[in-house]
Amino acid sequence: MERVEDFSLRRIAVPAFGPSAIWSIGAGAVLPVVALSARGLGASVGLAALFVGITTVSEFAAAVPAGVLVERIGERRALVLAGLADAAACALALLAPSLWVLALAVLLLGPSGSVFLLARQSYLTAAAPVHLRARAMSTLGGVTRVGLFVGPLLGAPVVARWGPQGAFGVAVVAGVLAAALAWRTPDLGSHHVASGAGPSRVPVRQVVARHRRVLLTVGLGVLAIGLARSSRVVVVPLWAEHIGLDAAQTSLVFAAAALVEVVLFWPAGTVMDRHGRVWVAVPVSLLMGAGLLCLPLTTSLLGVGALALLMGVGNGLGSGIVMTLGADAAPEAGRAPFLGVWRLLSLVGHNGASVVVAAVAAVASIGVASVTVGLLTLAGGAWLARWLPEYDPRRGPRDAEPT
Numbered sequence: 395m396e397r398v399e400d401f402s403l404r405r406i407a408v409p410a411f412g413p414s415a416i417w418s419i420g421a422g423a424v425l426p427v428v429a430l431s432a433r434g435l436g437a438s439v440g441l442a443a444l445f446v447g448i449t450t451v452s453e454f455a456a457a458v459p460a461g462v463l464v465e466r467i468g469e470r471r472a473l474v475l476a477g478l479a480d481a482a483a484c485a486l487a488l489l490a491p492s493l494w495v496l497a498l499a500v501l502l503l504g505p506s507g508s509v510f511l512l513a514r515q516s517y518l519t520a521a522a523p524v525h526l527r528a529r530a531m532s533t534l535g536g537v538t539r540v541g542l543f544v545g546p547l548l549g550a551p552v553v554a555r556w557g558p559q560g561a562f563g564v565a566v567v568a569g570v571l572a573a574a575l576a577w578r579t580p581d582l583g584s585h586h587v588a589s590g591a592g593p594s595r596v597p598v599r600q601v602v603a604r605h606r607r608v609l610l611t612v613g614l615g616v617l618a619i620g621l622a623r624s625s626r627v628v629v630v631p632l633w634a635e636h637i638g639l640d641a642a643q644t645s646l647v648f649a650a651a652a653l654v655e656v657v658l659f660w661p662a663g664t665v666m667d668r669h670g671r672v673w674v675a676v677p678v679s680l681l682m683g684a685g686l687l688c689l690p691l692t693t694s695l696l697g698v699g700a701l702a703l704l705m706g707v708g709n710g711l712g713s714g715i716v717m718t719l720g721a722d723a724a725p726e727a728g729r730a731p732f733l734g735v736w737r738l739l740s741l742v743g744h745n746g747a748s749v750v751v752a753a754v755a756a757v758a759s760i761g762v763a764s765v766t767v768g769l770l771t772l773a774g775g776a777w778l779a780r781w782l783p784e785y786d787p788r789r790g791p792r793d794a795e796p797t
């Protein structure tokens with residue numbers, strides 16, 4: 395058994411972060427071209443917009459089954475399988491002759507993404523000791539964000555030469571390389587139950603029953619963080635348009651915020667490890683909630699940009715926070731299924747953001763929607779401030795909650 399003091403993030407950098415960095419480059423290349431590819435195959439604007447949501451829906455549906463699969467076959471095999479499945483789906487999209495084939499390909503990206511994300515999180519949960527866990531998770535979040543930034547840059551010349559569907563070729567290569575790197579790293583899944591050692595499998599229903607208290611307390615706070623993160627992506631562009639900013643100005647605002655987020659992932663993990671998760675989770679909620687509350691007061695590019703940067707600081711500080719809190723709460727037995735349920739809660743917040751914004755904006759205005767989400771985010775921060783200290787891993791391991 396490896397001693398805690400011998401553990402090094404640098405030593406596991408390639409097996410832990412390499413496949414994720416490569417895979418996220420492919421994901422980043424694909425994100426901007428899904429709707430454009432549908433348009434190229436004859437879809438209307440409205441139908442093309444629906445294509446963007448197909449992966450989100452399938453990812454949501456696959457969250458818990460993905461956790462079960464990771465537990466059954468182990469993290470390394472799951473990463474290899476997910477990388478190859480992702481490459482196959484992107485190859486299908488690359489060669490899709492019709493909208494139906496493209497829809498099938500985009501649908502398959504959701505489950506492969508869920509398996510990949512849960513496998514890497516499950517590995518780090520088991521591999522990283524508590525005193526380095528948040529830095530491991532925030533680094534994982536950081537390399538993913540870098541990959542999502544690099545992906546469109548690599549995809550741009552391909553799209554210019556072969557059209558929007560050509561970007562799926564970048565993802566094919568990324569998926570194969572990520573799978574190959576995972577396969578060539580035998581220690582990646584050495585700790586897992588698939589090797590014949592470790593805890594027995596636990597049904598999902600039993601995992602939820604045993605740990606329902608943390609799911610209903612910290613888990614609800616995670617839902618609020620997801621709501622805030624996704625809401626700003628919807629609200630900021632709509633408010634910018636409302637006050638007369640053009641698309642180019644809005645893009646610059648988001649680019650500046652994204653740069654801030656990338657810079658902050660390591661400090662975020664360091665603060666969580668040294669001072670506790672609450673010292674990041676609460677500021678994240680406060681900064682993002684305050685930004686959403688004040689956004690309707692802005693009337694210029696400078697004002698929108700300042701608040702977007704404020705929310706970018708909050709989101710950057712929150713790099714890895716959802717994965718870290720899930721890792722803290724995850725049991726040894728049934729770890730991957732628990733993380734699947736945890737991811738489901740996060741996705742409820744992410745996917746519910748557009749619904750909340752649309753519903754409030756329909757009966758009031760986009761400004762009222764921004765204030766509403768801001769208040770919900772601040773309430774989520776207060777909720778986390780109440781419950782996170784109780785689940786601080788520095789207090790020692792917690793027994794399973796009684797059924």
